[in-house]
Amino acid sequence: MSAQVAPRSAQPPPHDIPRLMAGARGDGKPVSLSEHLDRYGDLGVRPARGASPDLIALVEASGLQGRGGGAFPAGRKLRAVAQMNRRPLVLVNGAEGEPMSGKDKVLMRYMPHLVLDGAVVAAAAVGAREVVVVVGDDAAGSFAAMQAAIDERARRRHGGVSFRLASIPARFVAGEETALVNWLSGGSVKPLFTPPRPFERGVSGSPTLVQNVETVANLALIARFGADWFRALGTIEEPGSALVTFAGAVAQPGVYEIPLGLSLTGLIARAGGLSRPVSAFLIGGYFGAWVAAEDTSSIRLLDSELRPLGASLGGRVIFALPQSVCGIVETARLSRYLADESAGQCGPCVRGLDAVATALQELAWGKRNTRHDDARLDRWLAQIDGRGACRHPDGAARLIASGLRVFAAERARHAAGSCGGTGKPLLPVHAARKSKR
């Protein structure tokens, strides 16, 4: 017996962006359940006993990929969980530990019912009855909006799944799916050695579907409007719209919904242009890579176009570095932050990232007589890659290596004892809270 799949809607589906944010109110308040149903109509999906092959096939046909950073095909993840033949659990990942990212917080805060609808679709697809939504403990507004939406559904007996809201310490690794599972199973916010992966053995041993907030919100639209509608934006390999956080030297920083494949220049135009001349972009956030501004003039925001530049959409954060700020200084600050945000479990991550950060700090700020470019830096970065239980050391090493590549001239200048930067560094790197380990 499978769940009902009957797309129907009160208003016609949006045929351009915004999609996810189409129903947002103008006044900064979350959309209520009545407003949500007026706009989108009933979801038409009720969780039934067992998984729904129809829903899984629909999501596979849509080509939706995870929006949390890994870009893993959502349909394949649903299928893996459904095939475990044990009652699974759905975990909606709103940890968003990336310090610059705001997209998931925005979705939860303004569109909580879209997120909950999507969680119902996910639960129906894999045959789950229980949904846990995890929000970082630095996102009080998002937490309150999700709590109010869950209470509203309970009062109106709307749903068919039980929702639980949980708060997780806002650390960088908190969004890593095994760290979420560990925390919700009563452990610490630290990644686990895999296998078993969450889809095999997740929260309290149950097969667990972990999907990012934005991924889940897309499920709510795909269930209503279908796979073809979803594919009307984006490319064949990377369909749909995406929320990106645009920060740094830009006139109107913030969260933007874009069709995947929009050019970077297109995004800059939507954000009111650059506020100052820019030397490089950090694409993908703190798990992404630096790309020199001159290499970005013709790129479109797609993993397929970013990969040759050593970058990816990753956490969907794009940061514009003004020419006045030194890229080596920013990379040194980033590397110290990422070293401090290590979960502290794996030797190569703990020792390696710390050694790299110390060497870079020395290069960035060392006294004239001690400052030097440590010859071991590049070897260390190569050694760290792939050596942890999670991807933290890999992502950090790749990001730092990209900074050393893009800012090679600045690196040489620093080694010679000077710095071309005149402006204050901008990247937020102060979220590290060691007491929460």
Next chain:
Amino acid sequence: MTDRLRVNPIACEAHGLCAELFPERVSLDDWGYPIIDPQSIPRELQVHARRAVDACPTLALALVQADAGDRGDARQWRSRQR
């Protein structure tokens, strides 16, 4: 069926016995943690690999199926860690 080595980096405490006993596939990084060569281990080296696995004081090293990626070897890990 061939095997390769895999280290659990959370359990590893850099005792370094593995590199001592099986330099054919294990070297150490600048901090003494093992870097594993993921190549499969030919029959004639299996006894050395097993010796390295058995010597690890924190049970952080295991032989896993070479063709199973890092996915299909869950069962091998569990039996190793019991």
